[in-house]
Amino acid sequence: MYLFRTFRSLFLSLFILSSLFSALYSQESNGSISETESQKLNVYVSGFADISFLSKRINFALFVSEEDLALVVVKIEEKSTVSGEKEFIITYSGRDELDGISDELSHVRQPGETEENTKQTLVTILEAGLIKYAAHTPVGENISIKYTHTEEQVAAVKDKWNYWLFGMNFRFGLNREKSMKGHNLSGGFTARRITDEWKMRANVNTHYSENTFEMEEIDLAYTNITRNYNFDGLLVKSLSDHWSIGVFCQANQYTYYNNKFSVELAPAVEYSIFPYIESEKRSFTFLYRLGYVYRNYWDETIYGKMKEGLAQTSLTAEMEIIKTWGSIESYLTGSVYLKDLKDFTKNRLTWHFEIDVRLFKRLTFDIEWRVSMIHDQIFLARGGASFEEVLLRRKRLETRWDYSIEFGFGYSFGSLRSKVVNPIFGN
Amino acid sequence: MTLHKNIIKNIILLNFFQRLCFRNDPVKRYRKVNCAVWFLVLLLCVQLSAPCQALIKAETEENVQKKALKVFAEGGISRDYMKREIRFINYVRDPRMADVYVLITSLSTGSGGTEYTITYQGQNNYEGINDTLIFIRNRTDTYEIYRRGMIKVIKQGLMRYVATTPTINDISVSYKPSVRKIVPEVDKWKKWVFSIGFDAELDVEKHEKGYDFNINLSASKITEKWKFTSYFRYDYNENRFEYEERTIKDIRRRLSARSMLAKKIGEHWGIGVSGNINSDVRYNNKLSAALSSTIEYNIYPYSEFSRRQFPVRIGISLSHNDYYEETIYNKTSEFLGKMFMSAANIIQGKWGSVINVISGSFYIQDFNKNNFEWVNMFNFRLFEGFSINAFTVVNLIHNQLYLEKGGLTIEEVLLRRKQFETRYNYYISFGLSYSFGSKFQNIVNPRFGY
Numbered sequence: 001m002y003l004f005r006t007f008r009s010l011f012l013s014l015f016i017l018s019s020l021f022s023a024l025y026s027q028e029s030n031g032s033i034s035e036t037e038s039q040k041l042n043v044y045v046s047g048f049a050d051i052s053f054l055s056k057r058i059n060f061a062l063f064v065s066e067e068d069l070a071l072v073v074v075k076i077e078e079k080s081t082v083s084g085e086k087e088f089i090i091t092y093s094g095r096d097e098l099d100g101i102s103d104e105l106s107h108v109r110q111p112g113e114t115e116e117n118t119k120q121t122l123v124t125i126l127e128a129g130l131i132k133y134a135a136h137t138p139v140g141e142n143i144s145i146k147y148t149h150t151e152e153q154v155a156a157v158k159d160k161w162n163y164w165l166f167g168m169n170f171r172f173g174l175n176r177e178k179s180m181k182g183h184n185l186s187g188g189f190t191a192r193r194i195t196d197e198w199k200m201r202a203n204v205n206t207h208y209s210e211n212t213f214e215m216e217e218i219d220l221a222y223t224n225i226t227r228n229y230n231f232d233g234l235l236v237k238s239l240s241d242h243w244s245i246g247v248f249c250q251a252n253q254y255t256y257y258n259n260k261f262s263v264e265l266a267p268a269v270e271y272s273i274f275p276y277i278e279s280e281k282r283s284f285t286f287l288y289r290l291g292y293v294y295r296n297y298w299d300e301t302i303y304g305k306m307k308e309g310l311a312q313t314s315l316t317a318e319m320e321i322i323k324t325w326g327s328i329e330s331y332l333t334g335s336v337y338l339k340d341l342k343d344f345t346k347n348r349l350t351w352h353f354e355i356d357v358r359l360f361k362r363l364t365f366d367i368e369w370r371v372s373m374i375h376d377q378i379f380l381a382r383g384g385a386s387f388e389e390v391l392l393r394r395k396r397l398e399t400r401w402d403y404s405i406e407f408g409f410g411y412s413f414g415s416l417r418s419k420v421v422n423p424i425f426g427n
Numbered sequence: 428m429t430l431h432k433n434i435i436k437n438i439i440l441l442n443f444f445q446r447l448c449f450r451n452d453p454v455k456r457y458r459k460v461n462c463a464v465w466f467l468v469l470l471l472c473v474q475l476s477a478p479c480q481a482l483i484k485a486e487t488e489e490n491v492q493k494k495a496l497k498v499f500a501e502g503g504i505s506r507d508y509m510k511r512e513i514r515f516i517n518y519v520r521d522p523r524m525a526d527v528y529v530l531i532t533s534l535s536t537g538s539g540g541t542e543y544t545i546t547y548q549g550q551n552n553y554e555g556i557n558d559t560l561i562f563i564r565n566r567t568d569t570y571e572i573y574r575r576g577m578i579k580v581i582k583q584g585l586m587r588y589v590a591t592t593p594t595i596n597d598i599s600v601s602y603k604p605s606v607r608k609i610v611p612e613v614d615k616w617k618k619w620v621f622s623i624g625f626d627a628e629l630d631v632e633k634h635e636k637g638y639d640f641n642i643n644l645s646a647s648k649i650t651e652k653w654k655f656t657s658y659f660r661y662d663y664n665e666n667r668f669e670y671e672e673r674t675i676k677d678i679r680r681r682l683s684a685r686s687m688l689a690k691k692i693g694e695h696w697g698i699g700v701s702g703n704i705n706s707d708v709r710y711n712n713k714l715s716a717a718l719s720s721t722i723e724y725n726i727y728p729y730s731e732f733s734r735r736q737f738p739v740r741i742g743i744s745l746s747h748n749d750y751y752e753e754t755i756y757n758k759t760s761e762f763l764g765k766m767f768m769s770a771a772n773i774i775q776g777k778w779g780s781v782i783n784v785i786s787g788s789f790y791i792q793d794f795n796k797n798n799f800e801w802v803n804m805f806n807f808r809l810f811e812g813f814s815i816n817a818f819t820v821v822n823l824i825h826n827q828l829y830l831e832k833g834g835l836t837i838e839e840v841l842l843r844r845k846q847f848e849t850r851y852n853y854y855i856s857f858g859l860s861y862s863f864g865s866k867f868q869n870i871v872n873p874r875f876g877y
Binding site for chain 1: 508570572595618627629634673691853
């Protein structure tokens, strides 16, 4: 309690201090110059007659009348190509702080292109080339680039592989020291085809690891072996901006869960409150799945089973929001085994929540928790676990709940906008 | 498919109209039939033309997209976010397929922010056209502010390459002079930055409980020439196993504090002094205090540190160590002098990346009490879609002066709570990966999770 009070008072006094400083700062920034033109990129252009047209089209540049006043000097020259078409060559060269940055772009006049078209195209290309120079100066901060194309997604491009992508990987590791040795082996194969309409994905992964502890002086010799095999398949069809249906297919083996072999097939439907296109900014989805799972166990379970087949249904609500003040992520999922249609006692409920915020620029705060109510550990082995297995976390142990909570805060003050990079003795 | 359905639908409609007409007199019937036929022909035309137009449009759209700039970008930002925000380019799966290879690397700034270096490297028709832009994430910027700013800069750097592709015609550039007034920045704090942080974690279930917390404080002042950094950190980790009436408690307390003053001399040299205080039960270290002085030579200029670095260091330290338990050399505390050296090379490019670190030390009192460590990590993209990678750590250890005389218990071994006695350890891993298939990876489809 005392600790809590100390922290609270420390926190409060820091907060008051910081507010005072920020008030001081805002007072200070009055009475200074504000000129739009000084924020533009000074450009000198030769070989293009209609400078007023350029000024109208390229807003971030100030077209000056003398080379000496410019940061970028642009020359447009006309040439004839071998095949007789007119070619326009635009050369750029930087001066002063942009010294040494030079570039060249060109445009070949197409048959049927009018004078006006050529002029428009030249200005478009000229502008694109100038943005590079602006990006090297503070002018870049005020330039926004928009793609005005109607489609909201990058268009898919089909090639001979018809959107399919395959991958495989393999890994081998070895470790040795006086009283410990081990090795591990893993490999995987993946195939996927992702378009706006369909999503197909299949992964196969295997992992084997073996670790041995040996210490004669304390009479210890223990070998820890883990074997996991996993197949994971997914097929999803987009129905609309908000709805999709699909099917999950899994087959796996995990020593940790007493799982010798299990296979699961689960059709599912998903509804998204926000259009899927906004997924990188905000998402809120509901996923309902109803499936059948068949399991084979290593050891007899506490219910006396060596194998069993069960129907399972689950509902998951998941959301993520990323804003300038921070981000929130959360999911709530409930599942139940449908042993017969009366018994819903083998169930599980999990809630995860995470928030990360920045307050008053200097203070960050984050908290994350996960709470599970567990009543569906039907896989537990009757024999329990040895103490070594407990310490090495070799087997999932019986529990009716688990929870974790994590929080942190950070407060910083001082020259928070310093941009100096000095990498000596590590960065 | 839809066209077939439409035709069938129209025939059925025609039938229906005809049947309707036969019930009336022949003249009217003829007129009605005529009218109906014309109506249906019109309907069919409209229905036919719509998908055709769509087809033509889609084809040109795909053509435009096919001719769009091919980019392979790595580092710095989420690829899915980039695909959503930058739509006028194509995303390819291997750097060799790209017109422009974009590499984003980073270094910390004096204020604890991040300086991102965005390198553009032209290939194919853009061979030799390169550029480097800098984007700074302030310490106070949230993830959203950072990723928006980053995308803006990446886009601006790409424009020069996009200029000669058809997508340029659909790009609009707008300029909004900032209303923010230009003030010569006055830094009242004179580059000093202070921070305080606290984190706690609780992870509980029936048989296993974990409690962790840490507190950290730091103060630093970093300028072009000088670097002063200091921090204090305390960590507490507790794990408790309760199973069949046995309880094992595993507690680790760690304290570390460090203060360093260093000066950069030219583009390659640095010298520094530092003071350290540490305590860690894993190393039987009750409390150790050390003073050291180091000299550094960076083979590449410091200005290229973000892209490639190769600092070589040599130094000397004096320390006083207090142990929890009496050591195998019958000491509970001792005074030690140590020489240490290291060389670390880190390079990254479109061919892959290499990290190579060699370090070693010996105690001045006894040259035979020494250690040597080599860490190597590489990833080479050998040919299109194929890469090999490896991770190697080799330690030759003859300086475990801290080992406890009493030995270890089984729990301490299984939980790896204490460092074991050994003269060596090594870890070697080797991996390879190969991918093939569609060149273009433009689509983000978040349905049913990523």
